[in-house]
Amino acid sequence: MAKIDFNDDTPVVIIGSGAGGGTLANELAQKGIKVVVLEAGAMQSSATFINDEWKSFGQIAWLDPRTTSGSWRVAKDFSGLPAWVCKTVGGTTTHWAGASLRLEAHEFKARTTYGEIKGASLMDWPITLEELTPYYARAEDKMGVTRTNGIPGLPGNNNFKVLAAGASKLGYKQVHTGNMAINSQPRDDRARCMQLGFCFQGCKSGAKWSTLYTELPKAEKTGNMDLRPESHVSRIEHDAKGKVTGVVYFDKDGKEQRQKARVVCVAGNSIETPRLLLLSASSMFKDGLANSSGQVGRNYMRHLTGSVYGMFKNPVHMYRGTTMAGIIRDEAGHDTKRGFAGGYELETLALGVPFMAAFLNPGGWGSEFTEYMDNYTNLAGMWIVGEDMPRETNRVTLNTSVKDKWGNAAPNVHYDDHDNDIAMREHAFRQGQRVYEAAGAIKSYRTPPYPSTHNLGTCRMGASAKDSVCNAYGQTHDVSNLFISDGSQFTTGGAENPTLTIVTLAIRQADYIAKQMTARAI
Numbered sequence: 001m002a003k004i005d006f007n008d009d010t011p012v013v014i015i016g017s018g019a020g021g022g023t024l025a026n027e028l029a030q031k032g033i034k035v036v037v038l039e040a041g042a043m044q045s046s047a048t049f050i051n052d053e054w055k056s057f058g059q060i061a062w063l064d065p066r067t068t069s070g071s072w073r074v075a076k077d078f079s080g081l082p083a084w085v086c087k088t089v090g091g092t093t094t095h096w097a098g099a100s101l102r103l104e105a106h107e108f109k110a111r112t113t114y115g116e117i118k119g120a121s122l123m124d125w126p127i128t129l130e131e132l133t134p135y136y137a138r139a140e141d142k143m144g145v146t147r148t149n150g151i152p153g154l155p156g157n158n159n160f161k162v163l164a165a166g167a168s169k170l171g172y173k174q175v176h177t178g179n180m181a182i183n184s185q186p187r188d189d190r191a192r193c194m195q196l197g198f199c200f201q202g203c204k205s206g207a208k209w210s211t212l213y214t215e216l217p218k219a220e221k222t223g224n225m226d227l228r229p230e231s232h233v234s235r236i237e238h239d240a241k242g243k244v245t246g247v248v249y250f251d252k253d254g255k256e257q258r259q260k261a262r263v264v265c266v267a268g269n270s271i272e273t274p275r276l277l278l279l280s281a282s283s284m285f286k287d288g289l290a291n292s293s294g295q296v297g298r299n300y301m302r303h304l305t306g307s308v309y310g311m312f313k314n315p316v317h318m319y320r321g322t323t324m325a326g327i328i329r330d331e332a333g334h335d336t337k338r339g340f341a342g343g344y345e346l347e348t349l350a351l352g353v354p355f356m357a358a359f360l361n362p363g364g365w366g367s368e369f370t371e372y373m374d375n376y377t378n379l380a381g382m383w384i385v386g387e388d389m390p391r392e393t394n395r396v397t398l399n400t401s402v403k404d405k406w407g408n409a410a411p412n413v414h415y416d417d418h419d420n421d422i423a424m425r426e427h428a429f430r431q432g433q434r435v436y437e438a439a440g441a442i443k444s445y446r447t448p449p450y451p452s453t454h455n456l457g458t459c460r461m462g463a464s465a466k467d468s469v470c471n472a473y474g475q476t477h478d479v480s481n482l483f484i485s486d487g488s489q490f491t492t493g494g495a496e497n498p499t500l501t502i503v504t505l506a507i508r509q510a511d512y513i514a515k516q517m518t519a520r521a522i
Contacts (some may be wrong), residue, residue, distance in 0.1 A: 032512045033224060038231040062086055102136050126294045140179075163380065271455060274459055300458050343495045
């Protein structure tokens with residue numbers, strides 16, 4: 001691995017090593033550009049991952065102090081855990097389920113398509129599906145997404161078979177085992193999926209795409225990447241002209257370090273990225289770095305979420321096999337006849353006994369709760385993924401009353417459901433229950449939303465510096481050599497799992513940064 005000097009001001013410094021940061025690091029390194037990757041978490045591997053829900057959660061989850069506010073149920077049930085994301089090399093690509101779906105054309109034009117929706121801050125993306133299509137293709141090939149590039153779909157487990165049976169009886173047509181970045185056959189020096197069922201716990205077989213064992217090792221082989229685990233960035237510095245010059249971070253020994261940079265790319269996810277920009281306020285940037293619009297931290301989205309579980313007479317064993325290899329896509333379109341704008345996906349989901357007990361009805365107890373736990377092996381499960389409305393009041397701010405171990409203000413995540421979100425969730429709950437009833441369920445259960453892995457917005461891209469933080473390439477409007485490189489740049493959320501789009505944007509961003517560096521524009 002390359003060792004880049006602290007005073008070397010020529011590299012691109014990337015903060016975060018997940019879907020955005022890890023991909024960007026490899027893409028730039030392959031172009032001969034020196035990169036320093038600062039990752040707050042420790043290094044794990046397929047050998048050290050733990051196939052145990054609670055132990056794995058403690059190993060890779062982001063558990064630094066966070067607070068919540070707002071009327072959303074998560075603030076009541078999980079006040080210190082608004083998001084279920086990871087603090088480890090590879091970021092949340094170690095935890096994600098692998099679902100890899102392209103956003104649809106209308107979702108890039110949400111304001112134009114949906115019109116003005118009271119209480120929502122809808123805005124069209126500054127890019128279109130047509131512009132992203134070649135980059136989507138590159139991302140799908142890189143990640144080995146099933147049902148693309150001649151890669152067969154994953155086999156369907158019992159959880160999928162139940163979903164498919166009910167969906168078929170309801171007349172749904174777009175039902176299959178998903179577009180998954182999980183090898184259905186050996187590919188790219190990685191084995192096929194072994195159907196272990198612990199997709200959220202790191203994937204011990206390495207079949208699931210993760211920057212931990214794909215992008216970062218490839219970048220390391222170029223000799224152009226310096227990866228530094230357990231490096232917690234506390235602020236980004238700039239010169240008198242407003243150009244960023246480097247970052248200050250605490251290393252694994254708690255010692256403060258300063259790394260100079262030519263370009264800084266922030267890929268800390270939609271909570272830590274705005275938090276870092278706000279922590280980097282200065283006399284020149286009084287409201288936070290790159291925040292002349294006042295939009296840093298605003299428009300936080302988490303995707304409409306919730307689960308439905310169906311109870312059957314006979315065992316289903318939903319936990320056997322790939323966690324999320326099953327999807328109903330028919331509801332993803334925009335059809336106002338349903339009573340809301342935008343759409344949603346229904347995807348298979350299986351939680352183990354510990355997480356089922358935690359998430360089925362947080363704080364609840366009684367005969368209904370115990371009946372579902374007693375019949376765990378007879379349950380089938382699905383997850384609702386839908387487009388929630390961006391709202392300026394849904395935001396990440398600094399809570400100066402709560403500090404992390406380095407003395408920095410913790411992020412507070414405020415969220416209130418929009419009426420459109422509530423209407424969509426009710427429709428999705430109802431359809432999910434109908435699917436299981438059609439498949440012969442004895443009864444079904446709706447679970448409330450829990451800490452989200454799909455965290456979006458807060459540094460959204462747009463055409464104008466007045467109402468957005470960055471442009472179509474993730475380049476901040478205020479600081480030309482500062483980039484946003486994760487899901488926080490999403491203008492709106494769409495109905496699809498976001499990781500494929502994050503990777504796609506990172507590939508496109510890498511091409512842009514390389515050209516800008518060659519032209520000496522940054």
